[in-house]
Amino acid sequence: MKKRYLGLVFVLLPAVLLAAGKDVEVEIRGDFIRTSSLPAREVRGIVFVPVAELADLLEAPTYYNSLAQKLVIVLGNHRVKVTALNSFVMVDDKVFQLPLATEFDDRGIWVPIDYFLEVIRGFTPAPLSYDRARRKLILHVEDMNILGVTAEEKINGVLLRIQTLRKFDPSNLAVRISQGWLYVDIYGGRLDTTRIYFSGSNRLLRKMVPIQFSESAQLSFRLAKEIRREDITLSAVESEILVSIRTKTDLPKDVLVDLEKERRKWLIDTIILDPGHGGKDPGTIGYGGLKEKDIVLDVAKRLKKLLEKRLGVKVLMTRESDRFVGLRQRSAFANKHKGKLFISIHANSNRNRRAYGVETYCLGTARTEEDRQIAELENSVIRYEDSWAEYGDLSNENYILLSLAQNSFNKESQELAAFIQRSIARRLGTRSRGIKQAGFMVLVGTAMPKVLVEIGFISNPREAKRLRSRAYRQKIAEAIYRGIKEFKERSERIVLGSLRE
Numbered sequence: 001m002k003k004r005y006l007g008l009v010f011v012l013l014p015a016v017l018l019a020a021g022k023d024v025e026v027e028i029r030g031d032f033i034r035t036s037s038l039p040a041r042e043v044r045g046i047v048f049v050p051v052a053e054l055a056d057l058l059e060a061p062t063y064y065n066s067l068a069q070k071l072v073i074v075l076g077n078h079r080v081k082v083t084a085l086n087s088f089v090m091v092d093d094k095v096f097q098l099p100l101a102t103e104f105d106d107r108g109i110w111v112p113i114d115y116f117l118e119v120i121r122g123f124t125p126a127p128l129s130y131d132r133a134r135r136k137l138i139l140h141v142e143d144m145n146i147l148g149v150t151a152e153e154k155i156n157g158v159l160l161r162i163q164t165l166r167k168f169d170p171s172n173l174a175v176r177i178s179q180g181w182l183y184v185d186i187y188g189g190r191l192d193t194t195r196i197y198f199s200g201s202n203r204l205l206r207k208m209v210p211i212q213f214s215e216s217a218q219l220s221f222r223l224a225k226e227i228r229r230e231d232i233t234l235s236a237v238e239s240e241i242l243v244s245i246r247t248k249t250d251l252p253k254d255v256l257v258d259l260e261k262e263r264r265k266w267l268i269d270t271i272i273l274d275p276g277h278g279g280k281d282p283g284t285i286g287y288g289g290l291k292e293k294d295i296v297l298d299v300a301k302r303l304k305k306l307l308e309k310r311l312g313v314k315v316l317m318t319r320e321s322d323r324f325v326g327l328r329q330r331s332a333f334a335n336k337h338k339g340k341l342f343i344s345i346h347a348n349s350n351r352n353r354r355a356y357g358v359e360t361y362c363l364g365t366a367r368t369e370e371d372r373q374i375a376e377l378e379n380s381v382i383r384y385e386d387s388w389a390e391y392g393d394l395s396n397e398n399y400i401l402l403s404l405a406q407n408s409f410n411k412e413s414q415e416l417a418a419f420i421q422r423s424i425a426r427r428l429g430t431r432s433r434g435i436k437q438a439g440f441m442v443l444v445g446t447a448m449p450k451v452l453v454e455i456g457f458i459s460n461p462r463e464a465k466r467l468r469s470r471a472y473r474q475k476i477a478e479a480i481y482r483g484i485k486e487f488k489e490r491s492e493r494i495v496l497g498s499l500r501e
């Protein structure tokens with residue numbers, strides 16, 4: 001897909017040219033020590049680093065709004081907002097001012113490392129230190145020790161198994177009930193709020209909210225009915241904390257059978273891959289005549305092989321050759337074959353040849369003009385379709401809003417996008433442009449978790465060169481595969497938790 005730069009290019013140019021400097025050395029101290037580095041630039045002797053890359057090292061998800069040139073970093077329970085060419089940093093609703101403004105170039109927003117760390121130090125559970133003289137950043141990561149929760153429905157109640165990586169002393173555990181919530185506090189517990197899983201499909205606990213405090217972790221569960229504190233017992237073994245909750249009423253057998261049927265439907269056994277464009281629609285044409293339709297088909301075929309071989313799932317493709325397929329046909333195909341996930345694969349292009357990186361889209365109303373234009377260009381394929389009039393007025397976002405309201409997969413789609421984006425950002429060694437949303441027609445009618453992955457810019461000479469290489473396309477397939485695998489494992493842990501009974 002293409003996007004037009006226009007005003008944006010103009011905004012980019014006046015940025016101060018930063019002098020390249022020696023990289024900042026990074027040492028990550030966890031269970032073992034890893035090293036890494038951050039590119040550095042200097043302005044009047046002050047060292048700047050690209051903030052998105054710093055966030056990656058902190059393993060903090062980021063969201064970039066290209067129109068406002070703002071980056072949001074999710075640090076545990078806090079949101080840190082940084083704006084290009086601006087000295088103000090927002091943390092939640094608090095405002096901090098750096099002694100000088102951030103810089104901006106095609107690598108994104110650059111922050112003066114020293115001052116920026118000063119601001120975020122109070123908001124990250126992991127201690128940070130920066131040695132200015134040696135240009136060395138030391139991050140202490142505490143590895144997680146709480147992985148997730150499975151709720152098992154028993155005849156006389158519910159057993160919560162909190163999976164841990166070490167044994168917790170019972171004196172470090174506490175349980176209380178308040179206002180329809182059950183709270184479990186684990187002193188010394190560390191969890192990743194974005195990754196922790198919960199087998200929530202039981203009838204007592206509606207949802208789980210995980211919170212990381214500086215000294216402890218808290219899991220709170222919304223209760224579907226009243227329970228009493230004296231009906232709860234707590235214990236801990238080597239790799240589990242067990243919370244058993246007695247409820248008085250027994251569950252009838254037929255309810256359990258229905259529940260099980262319902263859950264089986266959610267197993268991810270069929271995946272639909274949708275290589276964009278094809279046939280008379282080449283998609284975008286990039287550097288050296290490289291065609292989007294060819295690149296994405298090849299990546300999809302490689303991904304299919306990996307999914308079939310390693311996950312043993314059925315994989316169907318909306319096209320397996322260079323032929324034209326309409327957008328509605330694609331979603332109809334996915335629904336007809338009862339796909340459990342839908343992954344549309346595209347490549348990007350931009351008039352600005354320096355633009356590069358990967359991004360993953362969910363269906364939604366575009367948050368920026370740039371994202372809206374991307375969707376509009378992807379949707380423009382319908383001009384090749386005979387029945388284009390059926391689509392109605394595309395500029396009207398009501399259709400997409402309506403479809404969003406009707407579909408219950410928005411949350412799963414966002415999660416799937418997060419898993420895929422995280423994996424490709426880590427494994428491809430290119431820039432992560434984040435998770436975005438826009439009104440892609442191909443995602444509208446698809447009744448399953450669905451995302452659209454942009455695997456790189458074929459308009460960027462360097463990225464086009466990489467995309468031409470089979471080895472790199474294999475690497476992309478591998479990275480998307482890993483994201484799908486992690487998502488599948490996590491969602492099935494939730495579903496399967498209660499099947500074993």
Ligand SMILES: [Zn+2]
Pocket residue numbers: 001276277283284292346347378
């Ligand atoms: Zn495309």
